[in-house]
Amino acid sequence: MSAESYLYIAKSKIPSRHANSVQVVNMICAFAPLVQRLDAYLPGGFTKRLHVWTGRLFANYGLPIPDNVRVHFVSQSGHGFEENVLRKLPSTFEGKIFTRSAPVAWKLAEQNAPVLFESHVFSRDAKQVPMSRFIQAMNASSTAGIVGISQEISDSYLAAGLRERRLMTSADGVDPAIFSHAVAGGLGHLFGQRIYDRPRLVYTGSLSPEKGAIFLAEAASRMEHVNFVIIGGNLKESKALAEKSKGPNLFMHPSVPHKRIPSILQDADMLIMPYMPEGDLIPYMSPLKLFEYLATGKPILSSDLAVLRPFLTHDENCLLFLPGSLDSLCTQINRLLTMTPENKERLRDNQLQSAMRHTWTNRAKTILDWHRGLLA
Numbered sequence: 001m002s003a004e005s006y007l008y009i010a011k012s013k014i015p016s017r018h019a020n021s022v023q024v025v026n027m028i029c030a031f032a033p034l035v036q037r038l039d040a041y042l043p044g045g046f047t048k049r050l051h052v053w054t055g056r057l058f059a060n061y062g063l064p065i066p067d068n069v070r071v072h073f074v075s076q077s078g079h080g081f082e083e084n085v086l087r088k089l090p091s092t093f094e095g096k097i098f099t100r101s102a103p104v105a106w107k108l109a110e111q112n113a114p115v116l117f118e119s120h121v122f123s124r125d126a127k128q129v130p131m132s133r134f135i136q137a138m139n140a141s142s143t144a145g146i147v148g149i150s151q152e153i154s155d156s157y158l159a160a161g162l163r164e165r166r167l168m169t170s171a172d173g174v175d176p177a178i179f180s181h182a183v184a185g186g187l188g189h190l191f192g193q194r195i196y197d198r199p200r201l202v203y204t205g206s207l208s209p210e211k212g213a214i215f216l217a218e219a220a221s222r223m224e225h226v227n228f229v230i231i232g233g234n235l236k237e238s239k240a241l242a243e244k245s246k247g248p249n250l251f252m253h254p255s256v257p258h259k260r261i262p263s264i265l266q267d268a269d270m271l272i273m274p275y276m277p278e279g280d281l282i283p284y285m286s287p288l289k290l291f292e293y294l295a296t297g298k299p300i301l302s303s304d305l306a307v308l309r310p311f312l313t314h315d316e317n318c319l320l321f322l323p324g325s326l327d328s329l330c331t332q333i334n335r336l337l338t339m340t341p342e343n344k345e346r347l348r349d350n351q352l353q354s355a356m357r358h359t360w361t362n363r364a365k366t367i368l369d370w371h372r373g374l375l376a
Contacts, residue, residue: 005095006035006368009104011081014042015060017234017255019205019288020120023172024100025061030173030364031098032066041085044073062178062259082107096371102128105144106137114143116371121284122148122156135161145374147367149286150307156284168370171286171311173360179295180352182262187229190253190264198227198249199337201301202268204261205289207233207241210279212303216272217245219326223333224249231256231264265296270336273302277323283307295355297348299336301329311358317350 008031012024024042032038058065065071074085082103097115099105102125105117117138119125125134135157138144145166148154154169187195187202207213213230220228229251230241242252256264265271271293275282285307293300294317302312304320314320319336322328336344 002035004035005093006031006038007041007089007093007095007097007099008038009041009085009097009099009101011043011076011101013044014057015257017232020100022061022258022288025058025063026173026175026360027098027364028069029058029063029066030360031368032069034364034368035095036068037095038066038069040069040071041074041088042071043076043081045075060257060259096368096375098367098371102134105146106134109134109137109141109144112141112143114371114375116145116147116367118147118149119153119157120149120286121281122153123280123284131160138166139163141166143375145371150284151310152307153284166374168367170363170367171358172288172291173358173363174288174291174295174355175360176295176352176355179262179265179292179355180297182266182296184263184266186260186262186264187251187267190231190256191229191251195227195229195251195267198225199269200227200229200267201270201272201333202229202231202265203272203274204231204255204264205287207237208279210276210282212274212276213241214244215276215324215326216274217241217250219274219329219333220245220247220250222326223330226333226337227251229253229268261292262296265292265298268296268298270299270301270333271296273300273308274329275303275305275308275323277303277305291355291358294351294358297352299339299344299347300351301332301336311354317347317354 008028010024012020014021028040074081074088082101085104086107097108097113100118102117105115106129108115138146146157148169149171151169154167157167203216205211216228216230227249231253232255235254238252238254290311300318302308302318302320303323305323312318319332321332
């Protein structure tokens with residue numbers, strides 16, 4: 001642990017069912033052991049303070065709040081979260097700052113504050129700040145930088161004029177032990193013993209069209225010898241999708257607390273990422289489920305997308321199919337079902353090795369070391 005202080009600023013509600021909250025909680029917990037004190041600024045009010053007082057703020061994620069973390073809740077009313085958090089930051093703070101907010105990063109960079117901005121979607125950033133002025137502020141600062149969660153995001157910033165020295169790429173991460181050592185049984189808890197009467201193909205995540213849940217429900221009607229499990233969305237979204245596809249082998253459930261996901265994934269025979277070929281987020285994403293799936297050692301089926309190729313190699317740590325192609329997906333599912341135990345074990349070993357290269361701990365250390373280098 002260094003003697004540094006760190007500020008972590010994110011406009012992400014904790015707890016919530018969205019993946020960004022999982023990322024925020026894990027990064028706070030990964031940064032904390034590396035610094036003397038970490039102050040986290042998050043949206044919320046009295047109810048969230050109560051969760052801190054009772055130690056339950058991170059409970060949905062199965063994680064305790066580190067002893068050296070202080071959580072500050074910032075109102076979103078009035079001038080909004082970004083303006084309110086900038087007013088609340090201590091003027092005498094001498095540590096480093098990490099934020100997922102482009103507006104906050106822009107204002108701090110203009111003040112030459114030691115801030116790193118983590119970008120998740122370049123096109124969304126461009127809607128939140130005047131991009132040319134934002135990049136100008138980053139380039140002019142001697143202490144600021146941008147962390148792109150995918151190479152595509154980093155390439156977009158370079159094309160827009162950001163200096164290479166001000167940029168690093170760091171994909172999301174995972175705690176491999178939590179997923180590889182989880183006890184199976186999560187699906188039985190949700191659906192009962194009938195879920196085990198066929199091989200189980202599992203998807204967990206958003207039900208937005210570009211993520212492929214509708215496509216997956218269509219695939220279920222063509223493969224009645226497999227149980228398709230889709231866990232995600234709110235109750236209304238889950239029911240709406242279930243009503244469109246009423247096959248006996250399609251099992252739907254709204255999102256569950258993230259701490260229950262490892263047990264659910266360990267209950268699967270196959271895990272799937274059925275992303276569509278197009279969508280606003282598709283070119284930029286670094287999906288958390290990619291690394292969580294890898295860490296389980298369970299066979300992975302994935303859409304073959306450029307943004308995923310740095311991490312997935314067909315027939316080495318996954319099986320890939322043509323995005324949006326039911327025929328291609330069904331072919332790969334049947335291939336997995338008939339795969340020899342030796343080949344499944346080879347996939348598993350390669351997956352676990354891939355996951356170990358992308359831990360939250362390694363990610364936090366790499367980012368912090370790079371930030372120190374900017375200030376040297």
